[in-house]
Amino acid sequence: MTRSIQLRVPASTANLGPGYDSLGMALSLYLTVSATLSHASANDSPTTPSISLTYTGAEPGAISLDPSKNLISRTLLDTLRAAHTSLPANSVLSIHIDNPIPLGRGLGSSGSAVVAGVVLANWAAQLGWSRDKLLQHCVAIEGHPDNVAPSLLGGFVASVMSGSGPTAAQDADHEPPVYTLQLPFAKDKIKLVAVVPAYHTPTDLARAALPKAYAVGQVVHTVQRAVMLTHVLGNPNVHGKGTHLTKQALGCLLDDVLHQPYRMHLIPGFQQLKSALNTNPDVLGLCVSGAGPTVLIFCTLDVDVPQLTSSIEVEYAKLPHPEHPGKVGIDVLVLPIECAEEGSQWTES
Numbered sequence: 001m002t003r004s005i006q007l008r009v010p011a012s013t014a015n016l017g018p019g020y021d022s023l024g025m026a027l028s029l030y031l032t033v034s035a036t037l038s039h040a041s042a043n044d045s046p047t048t049p050s051i052s053l054t055y056t057g058a059e060p061g062a063i064s065l066d067p068s069k070n071l072i073s074r075t076l077l078d079t080l081r082a083a084h085t086s087l088p089a090n091s092v093l094s095i096h097i098d099n100p101i102p103l104g105r106g107l108g109s110s111g112s113a114v115v116a117g118v119v120l121a122n123w124a125a126q127l128g129w130s131r132d133k134l135l136q137h138c139v140a141i142e143g144h145p146d147n148v149a150p151s152l153l154g155g156f157v158a159s160v161m162s163g164s165g166p167t168a169a170q171d172a173d174h175e176p177p178v179y180t181l182q183l184p185f186a187k188d189k190i191k192l193v194a195v196v197p198a199y200h201t202p203t204d205l206a207r208a209a210l211p212k213a214y215a216v217g218q219v220v221h222t223v224q225r226a227v228m229l230t231h232v233l234g235n236p237n238v239h240g241k242g243t244h245l246t247k248q249a250l251g252c253l254l255d256d257v258l259h260q261p262y263r264m265h266l267i268p269g270f271q272q273l274k275s276a277l278n279t280n281p282d283v284l285g286l287c288v289s290g291a292g293p294t295v296l297i298f299c300t301l302d303v304d305v306p307q308l309t310s311s312i313e314v315e316y317a318k319l320p321h322p323e324h325p326g327k328v329g330i331d332v333l334v335l336p337i338e339c340a341e342e343g344s345q346w347t348e349s
């Protein structure tokens with residue numbers, strides 16, 4: 001008997017300025033995974049199940065095809081173990097991954113891979129988990145909800161992990177309750193552009209750079225902005241500033257003091273880009289996407305993307321490359337992108 005699944009998982013941007021570990025948005029760039037599970041005949045002598053992996057897409061040399069190391073198959077195996085089950089004896093699981101999401105750049109590649117692994121486990125072992133249960137488990141594995149929640153559910157999502165601190169342990173066996181809320185995002189008024197520089201910021205390194213405690217002033221600054229930002233991104237009229245979302249308003253709401261300032265040494269280009277685009281009337285605001293180094297720019301619908309691209313390239317061309325000592329200039333991909341309303345989709349046959 002053979003069963004198959006085709007799965008599509010959107011990328012995501014997390015934090016959106018002050019929403020550290022809380023806000024995230026699914027983006028129109030998709031990891032796709034196809035898998036086939038074959039069982040040998042019951043008459044054959046039992047053999048241990050096997051998994052084979054193939055990969056196309058971003059940085060193939062950086063992705064392990066060893067099932068115990070690859071993030072998707074490792075997540076699948078951890079999920080089966082947490083569910084106290086395993087692949088059937090005599091089964092062969094073939095997985096093909098096609099991944100255009102740049103790795104270690106702040107576009108949620110690992111969150112999408114975790115979602116794919118959990119959905120594959122649910123399918124392979126016929127666990128019958130609901131989307132809610134899938135989400136709880138994805139968050140337990142990823143350790144923070146702001147990438148996996150939008151990648152699974154779609155749209156602009158606020159998440160709360162009950163009873164946890166900001167950096168809950170990543171533990172597939174202990175699922176913290178997670179509450180999510182899908183918020184409106186005014187894609188008819190705001191255009192998104194992702195600026196993806198050609199270097200990596202590993203998320204674990206960026207998380208380790210944060211302080212263990214914050215001053216009350218930093219917390220108040222953050223809460224004030226995060227609360228208003230969730231409303232303004234869906235309904236861009238700011239009281240006292242007329243009927244348009246003004247540059248001052250969004251620039252102020254995206255200002256973050258919890259994570260971005262502590263990560264600047266890992267994200268060369270962000271400060272320079274922020275200063276350079278300050279006078280561009282079609283740039284409403286910008287923030288670091290996830291743990292960086294990608295920068296997410298919020299633009300008016302009138303933005304001239306080729307012109308914006310040129311001004312961005314000029315800034316990165318001046319910078320020393322963080323991964324190539326002695327080299328000046330960082331290549332950069334400027335990607336107009338949309339909020340993906342639909343989360344992960346799969347079809348089984």
Ligand SMILES: Nc1ncnc2c1ncn2[C@@H]1O[C@H](COP(=O)(O)OP(=O)(O)OP(=O)(O)O)[C@@H](O)[C@H]1O
Binds near residue numbers: 062105147291292
């Ligand atoms: N499709 C995939 N298949 C297998 N492994 C993947 C895949 N996508 C990401 N990974 C693993 O995740 C790592 C990147 O994770 P990391 O958390 O550092 O960055 P990110 O998720 O791209 O960025 P951010 O968390 O800031 O949004 C890769 O180096 C790779 O090991």
Ligand SMILES: N[C@@H](CCO)C(=O)O
Binds near residue numbers: 020147207259291
């Ligand atoms: N909230 C996470 C997102 C990582 O993608 C962080 O900033 O570390």
